[in-house]
Amino acid sequence: MTDFLPLIITLLFLVIVFNFINRKFFHFSYEIALMLFATVLGTVFIGLSNFFLDTSIVKVLDKLQPINIESFLMDGALCFMLFAGACHLKISDFLKQARSVGIYSFLATFLGAVIYGLIFYAFVRVFSIGMSFAECLMLGSIISPTDPIAATSILNKFGLPQKTGFLIEAESLLNDGVGVAVFVCFSGLVIANATPDSTVFSVLIHQLAGAMVIGALVSFVCFNLLSKEDDFKQRIYISLLCVSLSYILCQYFDCSGAIACVVCGIMFSSWREKQTEDVQASFGNFDVCWEAIDHFLNSVLYVIMGLSVLLIMNMNAVLVICLATIFSNLIGRGASVYFCTFFIKEIPDNFSRNGFTTLMTWGGLRGGLCIALAMSTQNMVSEEHFQYIMGATYAIVFFTTVIQGLTLKKVYGFIRKD
Numbered sequence: 001m002t003d004f005l006p007l008i009i010t011l012l013f014l015v016i017v018f019n020f021i022n023r024k025f026f027h028f029s030y031e032i033a034l035m036l037f038a039t040v041l042g043t044v045f046i047g048l049s050n051f052f053l054d055t056s057i058v059k060v061l062d063k064l065q066p067i068n069i070e071s072f073l074m075d076g077a078l079c080f081m082l083f084a085g086a087c088h089l090k091i092s093d094f095l096k097q098a099r100s101v102g103i104y105s106f107l108a109t110f111l112g113a114v115i116y117g118l119i120f121y122a123f124v125r126v127f128s129i130g131m132s133f134a135e136c137l138m139l140g141s142i143i144s145p146t147d148p149i150a151a152t153s154i155l156n157k158f159g160l161p162q163k164t165g166f167l168i169e170a171e172s173l174l175n176d177g178v179g180v181a182v183f184v185c186f187s188g189l190v191i192a193n194a195t196p197d198s199t200v201f202s203v204l205i206h207q208l209a210g211a212m213v214i215g216a217l218v219s220f221v222c223f224n225l226l227s228k229e230d231d232f233k234q235r236i237y238i239s240l241l242c243v244s245l246s247y248i249l250c251q252y253f254d255c256s257g258a259i260a261c262v263v264c265g266i267m268f269s270s271w272r273e274k275q276t277e278d279v280q281a282s283f284g285n286f287d288v289c290w291e292a293i294d295h296f297l298n299s300v301l302y303v304i305m306g307l308s309v310l311l312i313m314n315m316n317a318v319l320v321i322c323l324a325t326i327f328s329n330l331i332g333r334g335a336s337v338y339f340c341t342f343f344i345k346e347i348p349d350n351f352s353r354n355g356f357t358t359l360m361t362w363g364g365l366r367g368g369l370c371i372a373l374a375m376s377t378q379n380m381v382s383e384e385h386f387q388y389i390m391g392a393t394y395a396i397v398f399f400t401t402v403i404q405g406l407t408l409k410k411v412y413g414f415i416r417k418d
Helices: 004-026 030-049 056-064 069-086 091-096 098-126 133-143 148-158 162-192 198-226 232-252 257-273 277-281 284-311 318-340 353-362 368-375 383-417
Strands: none
Touching (some): 004 030, 004 284, 030 284, 030 383, 069 232, 069 257, 069 368, 091 098, 091 257, 098 133, 098 162, 133 162, 133 368, 148 383, 162 198, 162 353, 162 368, 198 232, 232 257, 232 284, 284 368, 284 383, 318 383, 368 383
């Protein structure tokens, strides 16, 4: 028997148990609960393994450690999760805020990566950690994209104003693709041991423009088929084909599959808005199915991320790396958001500039894409530096999801009082 089925059974069991405990006692957002409980479980396993080195606990650890988030996310789950989020965006709202969404998705993501890289490199030099400037920039691109699932799920629970909520959700969806494209650019600098030049921007344009074209063309063909179907199962099959085909074509042509899947979702939303009320109402089962797919993949992903603490517990200078990366991220995200407020027409929902920057910074939660990108660097850097990158990434994901996620309501309340 292969290890796949026992691993899936273990993960599903943990998802069910963690959700039951959370609903019964804690009432956290389910993303926070899954990651927090999985992290606690992983830490307990590590502690127990120190006393029972020859027991089955170690075997369990050995089974959990090789979980490859990169493969799980980048080779399948990510495209479906992004489509599920984007297909519920209202295209009318998107067009109203297209400029703001574009600025924060593209400019803020790129600037955040660069500013993070500069600050983290300063820490690296002070503490003689040994990472190069190119590696720090690459790490900045890894942690720059925000997570749409965690952000919208948590923010929607305390009545965030519509315009601001939509901006955060749309930015998070698009900057996943932008983050992958920026990562491709900066990881190329690490591999070539080069310095930034104009080729970075040419690669970025190729990644994004190509993905938009592929996503639009595949969506056009698939939605022509979709318009002729009234069976919800057939509609689901066509949508699955649309997303997976777009993603595969982007991999073949070396474009951003994440952006292509967001384009598919937005085009589907646009097509759906133009249909009659009867046609729109007939998509109820379609929505339920995609919600179930999204929830399942997201739940498994957060448990895997929580257990990934096993990969970094023995890392050298773990405390320095974690504190440095959290500080660098807050400054990088805050500075990039504040800078971009000068390029949008107006700050939404009557927020002050400082208040809006604080909300966007503290609401910039990170997710599985960051860890997947970090894991993909294993063959680009030395083993020691790979551990640094994994440790920094996990620290960011844990801090933003759990600490920022749990305190976001209080931060929002404080901003509104001012």
